[in-house]
Amino acid sequence: MNKTKIIKAQIILFLVTISMFAKAQDSSFVAAMTYKRGVLDTKILHLGTAIKQKEILSLYTNEDAKKSIQLYKKSKYFLPAGPPLVLGGIYLGYDAIKGTKMQTEVDGKLYTYYVRPIEQLLGGIAIFAVGICMIEYANEFKAKSVDLYNEKLKSKAKSKELDLKIGYTPSRNFGLYANF
DSSP states (O other): OHHHHHHHHHHHHHHHHHHHHOOOOOOSOOOSEEEEEOSSOEEEEETTEEOOHHHHHHHHHHTTOHHHHHHHHHHHHHGGGHHHHHHHHHHHHHHHHHOEEEEEEETTEEEEEEEOOHHHHHHHHHHHHHHHHHHHHHHHHHHHHHHHHHHHHHHHHHHHSOEEEEEEOTTSOEEEEEEO
16 A cells, blocks of 8 residues: 555655646747648748738848748749650650651561650659659748748847746756756
8 A cells, every 4th residue: 555655655756746847839930821732833921911022021031031032043044844854855755755656677577566665764754753852842942941030030039038047057056047
């Protein structure tokens, strides 16, 4: 009986200790910009509505988000090249699989066969893959630019608020801790 009370007390002490160090998710920051990935393009939304390139760049410029501007502009180079490469790769692969109709005469009998160049097929597959990668890179660059912009806003918002805590300080002492 005495042993079970000790075990219960240890479990309660363990749970109380764990709960002291547990932190809830910070929900005080709501992302100003979000993105919605599509098949060919990623739409950037500001407070829930889709915005155009000029508005995106002006928001980035107002917050002095240089890395976000660079990534967004880089995505504009990759996206237009992707779909034509995909279509070109599909056509080259189709043309290679279809082959070229040839005929030959053996022992007085006419035979029909097709020549299918494997190099052309592999080239079509490679061009198709490069096109898909270009589209995905453009989408990733846009998404990353939005994430960096939101991080910049979040860090700016955190620096404006006073962080006052009672408990363990960074030097592992107990007391009042202020961070501003």
